[in-house]
Amino acid sequence: MPSLRDIKKRIISIENISKITKAMKMVSAAKLKVTQSYLLHTRIYFKKVKGIIDSLIENNNIDNLNLDIVFGSKNVNKKICLLVFTSDKGLCGSFNTNIIKYVNNVIKQCEDYDKMTILNVGKKGFQSFGKLKNIKLIYLKNDVSTVQEYSNKLTNYVYEYLITKQINVFCSLGYLFKNAVKQEINYEKIIPFKKKANNLFSHKFFVHEPCLSSLINVLIPKYISAYIYKNILESTVSEHAARVTAMENASRNAKDTFEMLNLQYNRVRQSNITRELMEIIAGSEAIK
Numbered sequence: 395m396p397s398l399r400d401i402k403k404r405i406i407s408i409e410n411i412s413k414i415t416k417a418m419k420m421v422s423a424a425k426l427k428v429t430q431s432y433l434l435h436t437r438i439y440f441k442k443v444k445g446i447i448d449s450l451i452e453n454n455n456i457d458n459l460n461l462d463i464v465f466g467s468k469n470v471n472k473k474i475c476l477l478v479f480t481s482d483k484g485l486c487g488s489f490n491t492n493i494i495k496y497v498n499n500v501i502k503q504c505e506d507y508d509k510m511t512i513l514n515v516g517k518k519g520f521q522s523f524g525k526l527k528n529i530k531l532i533y534l535k536n537d538v539s540t541v542q543e544y545s546n547k548l549t550n551y552v553y554e555y556l557i558t559k560q561i562n563v564f565c566s567l568g569y570l571f572k573n574a575v576k577q578e579i580n581y582e583k584i585i586p587f588k589k590k591a592n593n594l595f596s597h598k599f600f601v602h603e604p605c606l607s608s609l610i611n612v613l614i615p616k617y618i619s620a621y622i623y624k625n626i627l628e629s630t631v632s633e634h635a636a637r638v639t640a641m642e643n644a645s646r647n648a649k650d651t652f653e654m655l656n657l658q659y660n661r662v663r664q665s666n667i668t669r670e671l672m673e674i675i676a677g678s679e680a681i682k
Contacts, residue, residue, distance in 0.1 A: 398666070401659045405652060412648035418485065419641035426574070426634035433571065433627040440620045447613050450606060451587065473509040475552065475561040476500065477622070478523075479568030479629035480516030482536075486633055487640035489569075489577075490518040496579050497523070497567060511561060513552070515568075515626060541630075545623035552622075553615050556585065564618075568625050569632035575639065577632035584621060585614075 478497055480490045497512070497519070504510060511530040514520040520533040534551060536544050555561045564585040569577045602609055 396658075396662070398659065398662055401655055401662060405655045405659065408648050408652045408655060412645055412652065415641045415644040415648060419638055419645065422634045422637040422641065426631060426638060429627060429631045429634060430571070433624070433631050436620075436624045436627055440624045443613070443617050443620050447587070447610065447617055450602065450610060450613075472507040472563060473511075473559075473561045474504055474507045474563040474565060475511045475513055475555060476504075477513045477548070477552070477564070477566045477568075477625075478515065478519045479566075479625055480514065480519035480522075481629075481633045482517045484518065485640060486637040487643075489633055489636040490516075490522070492579060493519065493567065493569070494522045496581065500565075500567060500581060501526070501529070507563070509561075511555075513548070515548070515629070541626055542623060545619055545626055548622050549615060549619040552618060562586070566621070566625055568629045571628050571631040571635065574635050577635060580628075584618065 476497070478493065480493050484490070501510070509530075510528075511532060512519075512523055512526075514523070514531065514533045515536075517533070520531060523529070523531055532551075534544075534547060538544050538547060552561075552564060556564065562585075563583065565581065565583045567579070567581045570580045571577055
């Protein structure tokens with residue numbers, strides 16, 4: 395049976411842990427509220443950019459244009475770049491574990507690709523994928539001051555790979571934020587585009603200037619940048635939501651453990667008092 399001193403040390407330790415988890419929950423809840431507002435506006439902007447590109451594709455003859463970067467080419471080796479969104483820190487439940495498991499499944503599905511590159515956003519993913527063989531791992535450190543600058547950095551890296559034909563398929567894997575208690579993993583192929591698109595700007599006489607190929611080549615980097623920026627926010631908001639849930643569960647478990655230890659402490663203390671009383675009574679009876 396543990397001594398009163400040992401139980402008391404554990405009670406103090408649990409109290410300190412509970413204070414930390416409550417503080418982390420409050421910080422993540424505040425960040426969640428702020429970042430969520432940015433995400434809602436970014437979704438609207440991305441929807442508009444994608445709608446313009448879809449409209450240009452749908453309302454124009456693109457078959458004669460040299461747009462292999464956008465629509466891919468059938469006679470080239472398949473080289474895929476997978477952009478994976480994880481967190482830099484832990485203590486967010488199964489947030490990173492689920493992404494890592496999903497990536498392993500995607501790798502199995504992409505065995506027919508000649509080359510695969512994983513571009514990591516977040517340290518946890520980069521650390522976990524280090525054991526993978528025949529896969530190029532890239533981690534661009536977030537050493538800039540804003541999310542927009544970091545998304546531009548990632549966009550320049552990806553677009554350079556596309557125009558130099560080091561990759562011809564660009565996919566993304568990360569969380570989509572639904573609400574504070576629900577986040578879904580989303581695996582999506584960004585490039586090449588599907589020629590049959592859902593047009594948000596349906597118009598038979600869509601006037602554009604300059605030529606279509608120049609316009610699309612200008613819009614594609616903006617589309618990739620908007621997509622990456624949106625998904626960084628999606629992943630960040632989902633991470634904050636997951637951490638709020640994880641810290642709430644940790645605080646609840648700490649409270650239950652504290653109550654259990656407190657009960658155990660009182661029982662041991664009562665047992666010691668009873669034993670001492672019995673010794674006193676036995677001693678007094680022996681004197682008589």
